[in-house]
Amino acid sequence: MINLYFRKLTNILLCICLCFFMLLLTGCWDRTEINDLALVLGTGIDKTDDNKIQLSVQLSIPKAMGGTQQGTGGGGSGKPTIVKKATGSTIYDAMSRLQEKVSRKIFWGHNRVVIFGEALAKDGIRKDIDFFARHPEPRLRAYTFVSTGKAIDILEVIPELERSSAEIARELANFKIGMSVTVKDLLQMLNSGADSAALPWLEINPTEGLRVNGTAVFKKDKMKGSINDKLTRGLLWLRDDVHLATVTIEPKNTKGSISFNLLRSKTKLVPKIVDGKWQMIAKITTEDDAVENDTALNLMDPKIVKDLEKQLAQRINQRIRMTLNLVQKDMRIDVFGFGEAFHRKYPNEWEKVKGHWSEKFPEIEVKIDSKAHIRRPGMSTEPQGIPKNEVKK
């Protein structure tokens, strides 16, 4: 009896259910056609004079970017991107202002680049980075930069090789010649005990277009200064971030120079506390191939290669020393991750100095122990283009 009653009830419920799901078809709550989207390719964030945020976005114009689409009328003409800007007190606030000007829904899913203007960077970037970690659309893998002058100027650059300037910035970061920092990395840097960050420094060269030139160094979330390209190399060596590098040395006792292509390198930071003295030993090993040799040195001679290896290591040491002098001694900002290293090895001691790390940091004695290995002389043995008898043995 009860079962019969329940069966009836079940059937009625089933009918209601089905009706309910008929309604499903009418509602497409989150559906957006691809033609109603404006894809954000790059974002620039600047400070306005009245302490608000000026948000500029680089939007793609699919009509112009689509390449050769038949019959749709003159593809490829016109700019492939457009830059729009708006101001507001937060990024999202600025975005909603921006939306008033853009006929399509602004879509952050393809934003790959976030550029902070110099003025904003000096003022602090923490409050602006939150949006990129909280909103579900933007990506944690977007690369972050600091630009000379205003970020919007970078976005407005019309590129020659790529489709958009944001694409250039992304590809440059991908190469990892300089620093390459994603939103996630930035969040981690800001969160770590060292209270510092380093972002690649993007500048516009009037003749050459965009260029990554050095690194902006942050204390907490405020930019304190920048270091140039050469010093950035030193920074990269210490951070174990060297991926694409050529090292050119001018060997002693001979004219000309030799270029090496870096195959792989490994940096190990070994913290040590000896009698209350804080030491950091950076152990660097690199493997290189020779790619160019305009000296008269025979690269097949083990003795010469041994010598060159030493000079190569010295060269790296020099670079690192230069960087340390500026960043550790003058700026007193720990962008190398020394703090983390000490934290990992000496958690108790770290606990004590955590509060005044910026005072302790410059006192750390850094020992650099670099080893270079030249693996191959390239495709040639002896120097090319000179007579045999001039080759130095």
Next chain:
Amino acid sequence: MIEKSRISSFQMAIMMYPTILATAILLVPSITGKFAERDMWLSPILASSIGFLNVFLAVQLNKLYPKMTLIEYSEKIIGLIPGKILGFAYLFFYLQTNGIVFREYGEFVVGNFLSKTPMIVVIGSMALVCAFSVRGGAEVIARSAQIFVPLVVILLLFIFILLVPDLEPKNMFPIMDKGIMPSFMGSVVPASWFSEYTLIAFLLPFLHDRGKGLKWGFISVFTVMITMVVTNMSALFLFGSITDSFTYPVMSAARYIDVADFLQHLESIVMAIWVAGTFVKISVFYYALVLGTAQWLNMSDYRTLVLPLGFLLVIFSLWTAPNLIEMVHYLTTTWVFNALTMQVAIPILLLILGKIRRKRGTKVGSTRND
């Protein structure tokens, strides 16, 4: 018996895997991370002890009353009226818990993907699909689990492997710099998830190879533990100290994947396959609830209860909490005590009472067949 189909203990193990894991990789890593920080990968190992205990308890109780579920033998052990009251408490607990699971699922989908879709549509459609499988009985849930679980495992492996280039194992150190306490604290919430292994009390009577129940139960707990360690580790290795600042760290990790500029933004696929795991989880809870209710009411068939209880579940899921914040707060505080009392303390008491009863029963010499 009310359920006619039979499953194997291997199928039971495979059903329980997503039953614990599906929601345990959402909010739990973040909650664990808050307490345990760098030691968050240790917490699941500690927490799994509760899982092993629960499997042991359920199997022992099942040995006393081989063909009965939790609802039925609690009546036998503590008498009809108290048993009914306890049974009702259990049913209510599972109703509420399943409501929470539904809500977690809904919150996750709406919060990350379909922000404008009404919650009731997301939850309701899932409820209907689950009702469909629960009507099919334990056998159908077990078989669909066998199809989906390999998918979920492959998915987790896939996330882990694609993340390898970005992982930094040094984020793990220093291990236990503040002692074992933080990881112990962090293990409390996962432990309440592991205590859901009590659900096997509803499946054990239907095993055709009951002798292997304990073995496969333990294997299941172990694999869940390993999986949680691995997912926690991958989140930790990727995010380091900021792991706990994400609501769904594993999901955020999946979003970070980028291989060759082509395999990127995989979170939607990850979500879709994860939904399959959640489906198994909800179905198992749903099934226990429906079966338990039918037994509590002494009905001969449970199928008629499926839809009405489904409606109740959807409503419970909407009532559970006003927002995600409250829900996380509930999960870290009240829920832990609730779950551990219902799923650990009471089964222990039942087992002790049952053993005593069995001893007395044999002394008096009364013959009783279960």
Next chain:
Amino acid sequence: MLKRSWRKSEKGRKMQKTEYEKKEQDSLSNSFNNNVQNLRDIYKNCSDVVFRPFFIAGKGKAILVYIEGLANTEEIDDNVLSPLMQESTEYDDIKTLLKKRIAVSNVKELATFSDCVDQISIGNPVILIDGRATGFSLDLSKWEQRSVEEPSAEQVIRGPREGFIETLQVNSSMLRRKIRSPEFKMQAMEVGRYTKTKVIIAYMDGIVNKTLLEEVNNRLKRIDIDGVLESGIIEEFIEDNPYSPFPQLLTTERPDVAAANLLEGRVVIMVDGTPFVMIAPTTLYSFFQSNEDYYSRFLIASLIRWLRYFLVVMSLLLPSLYVAVLTFHQEMLPTTLIISVAASREQVPFPALVEALIMEITFEALREAGLRLPKQVGSAVSIVGALVIGESAVQAGIISAPMVIVVSFTGIASFTIPRYSAAIAIRMLRFPMIFLAGTLGLLGIMLGIITIIVHLCTLRSFGVPYLSPMAPMNASGMKDVLIRAPWWSLRTRPHFTGGYNRYRQPPDQKPGPKKGKEK
């Protein structure tokens, strides 16, 4: 509720017997005239039934009844009529006379009219003789039949090229030629009140599961319908879940497929009048396996199997995935790809969902049109179709080019499924999936997949879980599902419910250099 209203009408289910059926039940009488009259009444207005009265020399009146076109008249003249009409006094008894004089291999004695009717209807001439209460049927049937050809729906590159035809005797003989053991059994029965179609249940004694055989028998016996014109009609009566879109019986036109399935312990149901035989029980995977998988090298066969599984998934999901990605998950595609897709859609007036539906329906229409039309017109349809759904729709800006690619790939993918019945089920399910994708995105697709899989989990084919050996899992069965393991390692037959004859061959037959030297 539906079920109860059915039950009410159950009383009316027993159908009235026809006048003919009543007559047929009578047995033959001694009166020759009565018998002839009765037969003439039964075959009233049947212009194709020939009554040929004649005299058996010295014995009396007789009549030969047969159907024109079904009986071999030449043989009747030479072997029946002429010897009987010749003067002869050697034999007194008619029976001996028939035995000695008529050179026909199979002569049956008939006692009732229904026996007579049965024999006449299958083409065997019947002789009624004055003064005898029994008739004799002579196995002299002959009718026009199609010659054995390669089945067009199941073509292979390597493998036997013969296919079943419409004649049951030929079909059963083809099977017998493949399996010569007497353990190969065929039980015959008749289905259809009017068509009286012969149905054969074929199985291997000792391999087949007895309960399965019984179940097949019971289900076939339950059928009570007017006529069986094709095995599909029987299929609908004996399948487990009539509401499922998935076929629960495998049909094939190839004797080698049927024989292979017999050896795996399955039951083959053959129906007269159709080249399609049915195989029970069936699992989902057998629809995605071609017989050629077992004849070609196992590595290649395994790879092709994987490709096929992938294409099955594609043919079900690709349009819906496209819709979901384009309208819900735009971040999933690489930036350059999304921009070029967006560019191609710039002029398209429809939402992606509608576009997908239009294209899928057009494609299905073309497929159907190409199938039904005469061959000569068919090629015209495909030319028009290629132009309509290809070039012009894109050029007119009505449909975007990527959509055309998606739909055509889906079409190709669905054609790779070896069994048409499964392909059409998957093609049908594509439409609800597109709708789900258009409302809930990938989540909708996943809910759809879950529903389909749960449905497949509940399905059984003659008591065997439809998804076995995947769910419930069976390791040795997976050897023939995930891959196609080499024959020497495929030791066990697929496991169905109940007891079974497990091993098909002894172990250690892997060929190797040492094996040859033994002995």
